[in-house]
Amino acid sequence: MAINTPTIKVAIIGGGPGGLAAAIELGKLPFVSWTLYEKKPQISETGGGISLQRHTWRMLELLGADGNITAGDYFRPEDGHTVQHRNARDGTLLGKSYTPEDTPPKQASCRMVRPKLQGALLKEVDQAKIQLSKKLVAIEKLQDGGKLRIVFEDGFEDEVDLLVGADGIRSAVRQFLFPSHNLSYIGQSAYRTLTSTSAISAHLTSKNIEFAPLRGPIFWHNVGGKYVYTCPLGGDVFEVTARIRRLPDGQDHVSWGQPYDLHHLLSEYEEFCPAVREILTVAAAEGNTQEFAMFSGPRLERCVGDEDRGEAVALLGDASHPLSGAFGAGAGFALEDAYTLGKALEWSFGRRGDGSDKGVDVERAVAEGLRLYDRTRSPHYKDLYGVLDKMGALNAALVKEGLPVDDEISERVKRAWGAKNDWMYYYKADEIIRLAILELDRKEGVEEVSNTVIDGVGNVKLDGSEMVEVRIGI
Numbered sequence: 001m002a003i004n005t006p007t008i009k010v011a012i013i014g015g016g017p018g019g020l021a022a023a024i025e026l027g028k029l030p031f032v033s034w035t036l037y038e039k040k041p042q043i044s045e046t047g048g049g050i051s052l053q054r055h056t057w058r059m060l061e062l063l064g065a066d067g068n069i070t071a072g073d074y075f076r077p078e079d080g081h082t083v084q085h086r087n088a089r090d091g092t093l094l095g096k097s098y099t100p101e102d103t104p105p106k107q108a109s110c111r112m113v114r115p116k117l118q119g120a121l122l123k124e125v126d127q128a129k130i131q132l133s134k135k136l137v138a139i140e141k142l143q144d145g146g147k148l149r150i151v152f153e154d155g156f157e158d159e160v161d162l163l164v165g166a167d168g169i170r171s172a173v174r175q176f177l178f179p180s181h182n183l184s185y186i187g188q189s190a191y192r193t194l195t196s197t198s199a200i201s202a203h204l205t206s207k208n209i210e211f212a213p214l215r216g217p218i219f220w221h222n223v224g225g226k227y228v229y230t231c232p233l234g235g236d237v238f239e240v241t242a243r244i245r246r247l248p249d250g251q252d253h254v255s256w257g258q259p260y261d262l263h264h265l266l267s268e269y270e271e272f273c274p275a276v277r278e279i280l281t282v283a284a285a286e287g288n289t290q291e292f293a294m295f296s297g298p299r300l301e302r303c304v305g306d307e308d309r310g311e312a313v314a315l316l317g318d319a320s321h322p323l324s325g326a327f328g329a330g331a332g333f334a335l336e337d338a339y340t341l342g343k344a345l346e347w348s349f350g351r352r353g354d355g356s357d358k359g360v361d362v363e364r365a366v367a368e369g370l371r372l373y374d375r376t377r378s379p380h381y382k383d384l385y386g387v388l389d390k391m392g393a394l395n396a397a398l399v400k401e402g403l404p405v406d407d408e409i410s411e412r413v414k415r416a417w418g419a420k421n422d423w424m425y426y427y428k429a430d431e432i433i434r435l436a437i438l439e440l441d442r443k444e445g446v447e448e449v450s451n452t453v454i455d456g457v458g459n460v461k462l463d464g465s466e467m468v469e470v471r472i473g474i
């Protein structure tokens with residue numbers, strides 16, 4: 001880094017996994033002075049469990065937060081399976097996936113309660129730089145020097161060189177960049193319950209224990225988008241998620257994390273096998289349920305501000321890809337975004353500082369870093385939306401076939417889950433950005449960042465040439 005590199009002021013909006021990871025990564029850059037603003041009065045998490053797939057562990061290691069999660073914090077199946085798929089009506093096992101053999105043991109998939117991930121990240125963050133109860137309500141592009149003014153609900157204002165929108169699926173920062181982008185209710189709600197493993201174990205009849213709900217994560221599939229997901233979460237915590245179609249008529253479907261009495265739902269699961277019904281009954285009696293209405297939005301054309309308008313803004317995590325929890329890996333995607341953003345800025349500031357006696361042109365360095373960030377992450381999200389489109393088409397075709405119910409269930413599992421749609425769990429975001437930077441440095445003086453294309457599986461292409469790098473990440 002050049003000696004005369006100035007300090008740039010960065011505001012991170014949101015203290016979820018994405019915002020905390022951004023604080024860790026930007027905190028490693030000596031030229032960044034950051035503040036994280038969170039609207040809630042504390043850094044906290046709603047909801048049930050969260051899966052840490054291999055890509056998430058990889059990022060946690062790079063962030064230096066993996067050591068804050070110990071074996072007692074999570075549940076990992078003993079036989080190395082990642083998930084089972086069962087017919088919800090009779091319990092038949094339809095598919096079982098395993099962690100790939102080359103996975104370092106520490107990076108094997110596991111599941112834990114959400115606040116533990118949050119806590120692990122928070123431990124690595126300089127908490128003196130977190131401002132709580134600060135809800136961002138307005139953003140204004142200033143004419144001079146590429147700065148942005150940010151305004152909070154309590155009247156506090158600040159001016160920053162770079163704004164990082166890590167403010168979740170209902171991102172105010174995204175709304176500023178893309179005013180016409182809208183989320184819509186996907187017609188389904190998830191009812192997430194945390195109960196105790198000992199309660200489940202005590203109530204499950206021995207016959208139903210044969211289905212192994214205590215030994216690993218299970219999707220219990222039915223037709224019509226209705227399923228139940230069960231999984232131990234480590235310690236004595238057990239998670240039950242029931243997902244079901246809910247039409248928006250007359251109900252408040254903006255419900256997110258509202259307490260819910262699961263007894264209201266039990267009659268809708270009567271066609272499920274006894275094991276699932278027993279689990280739901282225990283969950284209703286002994287657990288705490290929250291309702292989550294699922295929203296999603298179309299893919300964004302870019303996950304940064306408009307460079308021509310000088311908008312020095314990066315979106316990350318759910319703000320950059322409103323996927324509504326698809327793939328159960330959004331926290332991992334958020335960590336990848338944060339890591340990539342840090343590396344992109346480190347590169348662009350290093351580059352702009354080198355050999356210059358006038359110091360770094362901050363606006364230009366920020367713009368180049370954001371361009372590289374966008375070129376690296378947007379293709380990944382394009383590929384993820386592509387998987388969803390493929391699944392949607394597959395589903396529509398299957399419904400058209402009009403198969404008997406049990407056949408439809410097994411065909412759906414075979415076609416959707418057997419089609420190797422899990423490459424995102426093995427993606428190596430750090431390798432992608434490393435290769436992109438290597439390639440840019442190699443071609444320095446000839447290439448511009450704007451000519452870089454990196455697709456979702458790690459092919460790096462520069463200046464209209466052929467894809468030059470190996471496929472990585474799968």
Ligand SMILES: Cc1cc2nc3c(=O)[nH]c(=O)nc-3n(C[C@H](O)[C@H](O)[C@H](O)COP(=O)(O)OP(=O)(O)OC[C@H]3O[C@@H](n4cnc5c(N)ncnc54)[C@H](O)[C@@H]3O)c2cc1C
Nearest residue numbers: 014016017018039051136167168317318325328329330331
């Ligand atoms: C049903 C479901 C299941 C999921 N399962 C998994 C899973 O198993 N594994 C996984 O990795 N991911 C999972 N996800 C996805 C994961 O929860 C999200 O992708 C992840 O939380 C995104 O992190 P984030 O930091 O981008 O956003 P969030 O976690 O939403 O954090 C955003 C933060 O910004 C704050 N904020 C919002 N607006 C403002 C404002 N105006 N001013 C200041 N602060 C603001 C919020 O209070 C919040 O703290 C699931 C999601 C759903 C819905």
